[in-house]
Amino acid sequence: MKFQQIRRSALPVCFAFLICALTACMGNNDNASDQAGAAKFADQTIRVYMGRGPAAEVIKASLPEFESQTGLKVDLQIFSNEQLSTKLSVQLAADSSNPDVLMLRPLEELKLFHKNGWIQPLDEYVRKDADYDFDDFSKSAIDSTTDKGKLLSIPLSTEQQILYYRKDLLQQAGLPVPRTLDELEDAAKKLHDPPNGMYGFVARGQKNALVTQLSSFIYSEGGDFQHGDKAALNTSETIRGISRYVNLLKNYGPPGVMNMGWPQAMGVFAQGKAAFYTDASAIYSGAADPEKSPIADKVGYAMFPAGQAGARPFNITAWGLAINAASDNKDAAWSFIHWATSKDLVMRSQQKGNPGARNSVWNDPQGVSGFPQQYIAVINESIKAGVGHDRPQVISVGEARDIVGDMVIKGLLGEDLKEAATKANADFQDIIDRDNKK
Known part of the structure; x- marks a missing residue:
């Protein structure tokens, strides 16, 4: 018992x-997967160089959770854009293994870095990483980070060219929002009123700076800067696109336009002195912030107007993350990039004002909560129609931009555009040929 x-x-x-x-x-x-991840990179440290901005700040603030999950220590250093470019040029040219991960401007630096063997192709990492959902990135943004068929960088932030306009002026004049370049020119002409301090159109007029914003005019008229390794500045389509830009600035732009980069052009529009303005979507806050712009509540956003080839604005990767080919920690570096460009981090970054490249985030109400409603629709439409470059696709891109920009300056000064295009095309072809021999 x-x-x-x-x-x-x-x-x-x-x-x-x-x-x-x-x-x-x-x-x-x-917890097995977390523990395994932490064990894999325990006692490892990687160095990351980034440019200052919302994406870098979000990544910096979120680093403790990444380090806790992976056991990997991250030495993140943030520089101004100029400092970053200088530091990367010195470090990479010396075959230094530092940094392991770098932030770069794909359309300015990718071809040079790839040609010199400074950055690691990422195709194999993406192929093996089933959880990454690489197909979620917009195609044209990936075009910006690819060279000669190799994926070399992952998009971190994007830009699209859009049309900014004054809703109140169009309403008062009984004009619709321009859907074509013909309609844009007609509306700019009707709203151009210099005696009363109002100009029909404003955009960049500085020789080098204007090229990126000129690009969408060229694409929408069926042209491009080049076709492969053949310069195309003298084609009828490209000349037609350049003529559109020249005519708008010359006939309806403010005085001193040839000295204007984006800050000056945005300043003219944001202070209520222009009816229309075309530039990158990423700088929209300059017009939408009431503390910066007295017309903030009167600003509208529209898809870039269509030319003979339709509406073809650029949709590019402004900044991307890459792995140093000389890094001794490539797997750890990819682990960081996977995390930094994951849906979760892109969502957080976009909520802080950094426009990302993941379609799922742009289609999520939380991902677009900080942007004007009309702006969101324009971005989604632009992503679908976008072209993945906004400047000549060569190593010597600065020199090529000067050649293209000089054509616009000559047009603004009243010189013959076709004649200017003939010379510019020959000069640009020399650059292409020279770069291919390096």
């Missing part, structure tokens, strides 16, 4: 012990 009582009282204790053991085992299984 006594033995039976002891046995009965022991059963609940044993059962409880068994449940606790099973629960502990299940808990260990839940």
Whole structure:
């Protein structure tokens, strides 16, 4: 009897012990992947160089959770854009293994870095990483980070060219929002009123700076800067696109337009002195912020107007993340890039004003909560129609931009555009040929 009582009282204790053991085992299984990840990179440190901006700040603030999950230590250094470019040029040219991860401007630096063997192709990492959902990135943004068929960088922030306009002026004049370049020119002409301090159109007029914003005019008229390794500045389509830009600036732009980069052009529009303005979507806050712009509540956003080839604005990767080919920690570097460009981090970054390249985030109400409603629709439409470059696709891109920009300056000064295009095309072809021999 006594033995039976002891046995009965022991059963609940044993059962409880068994449940606790099973629960502990299940808990260990839940944490197994985190522990394995932490063990994989334990005692490793990678160095990351980034440019200053919302994306870098979000990544910096979120680093403790990444380090906790992976065991990897990250030495993140943030520089101004100019400092970053200088530091990368010195480090990479010296075949330094530092940094492991770098932030770069794909359309300015990717071809040079690839040609010199400074950055690691990422195709194999993406192919093996089933959880990454690489197909979620917009195609034209990936075009910006690809060279000669190799993926060399992952998009971090994007830009599209859009049309900014004054809603109140169009309404007062009974004009629709321009959907074509013909309609844009017609509306700019009707709203151009210099005696009263109002100009029909404003955009960049500085020789080098204007090229990126000129690009969408060229694409929408069916042209391009080049076709492969053949310069195309003298084609009828490209000349037609350049003529559109020249005519708008020359006939309806403000005085001193040839000295304007984006800050000056945005300043003219944001202060209520221009009816239309075309530039990158990423700088929209200059017009939308009431503290910066007295017309903030009157600003509208529209898809870039269509030319003879339709509406073809650029949709590019402004900044991307890449792996140093000389890094001794490439797997750890990819782990960081995977995390920094994951849906979660892109969502956080976009909520802070950094426009990302993941379609799922742009289609998520949380991902677009900080942007004007009309702006969101324009961006989504632009992503679908976008072209993945906004400047000549060569190594010597600065020199090529000067050649293209000089054509616009000559047009603004009244010189013959076709004649200017003939010379510019020959000069640009020389650059292409020279770069191919390097």
